[in-house]
Every structure is written in structure tokens, then in C-alpha cells.
Amino acid sequence: MATPPSRLGGNLRPRWTLTAGGLVLALVGGLALWARTPDPQPRAPRAPVTASTTEPPPPSTCLAGGGVAIGAGDDAERVVSAHRVGTTYIVRAGIHLRNFSVQPRSGDRFCGEPGAVLDGGRSLESAFSGRATNVTLDSITVTNYNSGRQGAAIQPQSRASDWVVRNVSALHNAWAGLLVADGMRILGGHYNDNDQLGIGGNAATGIVLDGLDDDPATVDGPELARNHTLHASCDFEAGGMKWDVGQVTIRNAHVHDNDCRGLWADINARNVLIEHNLVEDNRAEGIFYEIGQDAVVRHNRVYRNGLRASSWYWDGGITVASSFNVEVYGNRLSGNYNGITGTQQDRPDSTPPAHLLTGYHVHDNLICATAGEHPTGVGADNGANLAVRDISFIRNTVQFAPCEQ
Numbered sequence: 001m002a003t004p005p006s007r008l009g010g011n012l013r014p015r016w017t018l019t020a021g022g023l024v025l026a027l028v029g030g031l032a033l034w035a036r037t038p039d040p041q042p043r044a045p046r047a048p049v050t051a052s053t054t055e056p057p058p059p060s061t062c063l064a065g066g067g068v069a070i071g072a073g074d075d076a077e078r079v080v081s082a083h084r085v086g087t088t089y090i091v092r093a094g095i096h097l098r099n100f101s102v103q104p105r106s107g108d109r110f111c112g113e114p115g116a117v118l119d120g121g122r123s124l125e126s127a128f129s130g131r132a133t134n135v136t137l138d139s140i141t142v143t144n145y146n147s148g149r150q151g152a153a154i155q156p157q158s159r160a161s162d163w164v165v166r167n168v169s170a171l172h173n174a175w176a177g178l179l180v181a182d183g184m185r186i187l188g189g190h191y192n193d194n195d196q197l198g199i200g201g202n203a204a205t206g207i208v209l210d211g212l213d214d215d216p217a218t219v220d221g222p223e224l225a226r227n228h229t230l231h232a233s234c235d236f237e238a239g240g241m242k243w244d245v246g247q248v249t250i251r252n253a254h255v256h257d258n259d260c261r262g263l264w265a266d267i268n269a270r271n272v273l274i275e276h277n278l279v280e281d282n283r284a285e286g287i288f289y290e291i292g293q294d295a296v297v298r299h300n301r302v303y304r305n306g307l308r309a310s311s312w313y314w315d316g317g318i319t320v321a322s323s324f325n326v327e328v329y330g331n332r333l334s335g336n337y338n339g340i341t342g343t344q345q346d347r348p349d350s351t352p353p354a355h356l357l358t359g360y361h362v363h364d365n366l367i368c369a370t371a372g373e374h375p376t377g378v379g380a381d382n383g384a385n386l387a388v389r390d391i392s393f394i395r396n397t398v399q400f401a402p403c404e405q
Contacts (some may be wrong), residue, residue, distance in 0.1 A: 095119050116140050245267065250274045289318075297318055324358045342360050
């Protein structure tokens with residue numbers, strides 16, 4: 001279901017019409033706004049991580065048990081309506097053109113043969129939708145669906161719990177490829193070249209995006225690439241993934257070349273873990289945590305983000321905006337416009353809680369070849385004295401040479 005625009009964050013640009021206090025830039029713990037650790041201790045190199053999302057994925061594991069066939073020429077909804085709850089469907093190879101739009105029943109499984117493509121022809125709103133629980137989608141391509149604003153080609157209701165979306169490709173759809181629901185597990189797959197977002201979410205919680213083999217040495221989680229193809233303003237929602245309110249874990253993903261932010265947590269996101277991802281070449285921030293709380297961002301490789309080169313403390317490889325209790329450590333950043341930054345503005349959107357930049361701890365990161373002014377640091381445009389906040393930048397290494405690997 002589309003969500004009213006009022007749920008999303010307001011103006012994300014710094015407000016240059018300032019109060020009498022002017023622009024206040026905080027010196028955290030006596031450090032300059034960008035900090036080089038003197039005489040850093042040698043860092044043990046991380047093992048190279050290989051992006052493997054372009055390799056042929058393993059076949060659907062749910063084909064082995066057989067099931068009810070849905071042929072390329074069948075009306076999929078008619079087939080599903082004729083069978084009982086909890087049926088396994090075999091989506092046959094071929095292009096299912098303008099005939100596949102279903103509301104699964106709880107326990108249904110849709111297993112794609114190699115080459116199964118659901119094509120909405122830009123006339124159908126969604127391939128899968130509704131409130132069913134415990135639904136599995138496996139090894140299916142979903143393309144050219146024409147969902148409305150803040151909709152998606154795959155759009156269960158946010159309380160439609162425990163979907164497994166494995167090795168699914170949602171490509172070239174209007175607005176988003178996928179909307180998340182409570183307890184959804186998104187394993188591998190590709191969410192690329194959609195008009196606005198790869199993956200979106202509103203108030204759903206317990207979401208996991210991960211790889212197909214749980215191995216952090218290979219980036220075989222979802223690929224989120226080249227989304228926001230319409231190139232409208234990205235200050236509403238756009239890019240690889242944006243969600244709000246819910247708890248989300250993202251690991252082993254390859255997030256790249258989006259025409260906005262890579263990973264974007266918005267209003268009151270909480271208990272978030274972002275780890276072991278490769279985030280590169282996104283036009284705005286690589287990882288953006290905005291007006292949320294309680295997050296850990298660790299062991300990510302974050303390269304060449306912020307290509308639009310916005311001013312102030314925006315467009316960092318990792319930027320935390322008016323959020324609290326966020327820890328950022330063990331990341332390798334190189335070639336971003338800014339490095340690891342934080343901002344404070346007046347943000348009354350959806351309070352309480354007050355959206356304050358505090359409890360922000362940044363440590364043990366390697367930050368290389370930053371193009372802008374801020375390899376690390378925080379700033380406020382509302383007169384807040386960030387020097388008295390619980391904000392620390394320690395044991396971070398800053399160098400001018402690139403450090404991608």
C-alpha cells in the first residue's frame with residue numbers, strides 16, 4: 001500500500017538562512033574537524049572481498065519437490081485461486097507478459113525455473129501483493145511493473161510477516177522493485193535500474209538482507225544498483241534502499257551506482273546493523289543514517305560516494321544526521337567526497353524522541369583520499385554546542401592515498 005508523503009524526512013539540505021548564532025561547527029573532544037591519528041599503529045589488512053553478484057546464482061532449491069505449474073501463457077491469479085492455501089507453484093521458464101499479478105495465500109511458494117520472467121508490460125501494478133504470511137519467492141525475475149507512488153513490483157503489506165525472497169531480480173520497475181514486510185529475509189538477488197528505489201520500507205521490522213551462503217568473504221547478498229533512473233530530486237526517497245521506523249540488518253550486499261544515496265535509514269529507524277557491505281559510486285551518501293537511533297555500522301568497504309559533491313558535511317561515505325546511539329567502526333573508506341561525518345539540524349519530524357546527534361562514536365576506521373573538506377567531523381546549523389555532546393572520534397587513520405582493495 002502506498003504511504004502518504006508526509007511520513008518521510010523533510011529538507012535534507014543545510015539551511016543557510018541562519019539564526020543569530022550562525023553556523024556552529026563542533027570540535028569534538030578537542031579534535032579538529034578532520035582528524036589524523038598521530039603515528040597510527042599498523043593495521044592488519046582485511047582479506048579481499050569479492051563482489052560475486054554477477055556470477056550465475058544457484059538454481060531454485062524449492063523446485064525439487066515439484067508443484068503446480070504456472071505457464072508463461074497462464075493467468076497466474078486464476079491458477080492460484082484454484083488451489084488451496086500453502087501450495088507450491090512452479091513458475092515456468094519464459095516471459096509471462098501482462099498475466100502475472102497475484103495475492104498469495106499464507107504458506108504459498110513460487111519457485112522459478114531458470115529463465116522465468118514476469119513482465120508487467122508497464123501496465124500491471126504488482127506481481128505479488130497482499131497480506132499473506134510465510135510466502136516464499138525463489139529465482140524469479142520481475143520487471144516492468146507500474147506501481148504507484150511509493151509502491152513496488154513486489155509489495156506485501158508491511159504486517160505480512162515472514163516472507164523469504166531468495167535470488168529474485170526486480171528490474172526496471174516504476175518506483176521500487178520491492179517493499180519489505182515484517183520478518184522478511186531477502187537473500188541474494190538484484191534490485192536494479194528501477195525508477196526510484198531498489199528496496200523501500202515503511203514501519204516493517206525484523207528485516208534481513210544477506211547473502212546466499214552467509215559468508216562475509218563474498219559479497220553475494222542483494223545487489224542494489226543504478227536505481228533512480230528518472231533522476232528527479234533525491235531528497236524525498238531514491239537510490240539503493242530507504243526505510244524508516246523498523247529494525248533492519250544489511251550484510252554482504254553490493255550497493256553501487258545509484259543516482260542518490262546507497263543505503264538510507266530515515267525516521268526512527270532503530271536497532272540497525274550494517275556490516276560487510278561494498279558500497280561504491282553512489283551519487284550522494286554511501287550510507288546515510290538520518291533522524292534514527294541505535295545503530296552499528298561496521299566492516300564495510302565504502303568507496304567513491306558523494307559524486308554530486310554537495311557542500312557542508314553532506315555526501316560522506318558514511319553520514320549520520322540528527323541521530324543518537326550510533327557506532328561506526330572497522331570501515332574502510334576511500335575516494336568519497338567526505339569521509340565519516342555527522343550533522344545536527346532542527347528536525348521536529350515525527351518526534352518524540354528528539355532527534356539529537358549524540359551517543360555518536362566513530363573509531364578504528366581507515367579513511368583515505370577524501371575529496372571534500374571533512375575526512376571526519378560533525379557540524380550544526382542550529383546553534384547547538386556539539387562539543388558538550390557524547391560524540392567521539394578516536395583511533396581513526398586518515399591518509400591522502402587511496403586504499404581500495
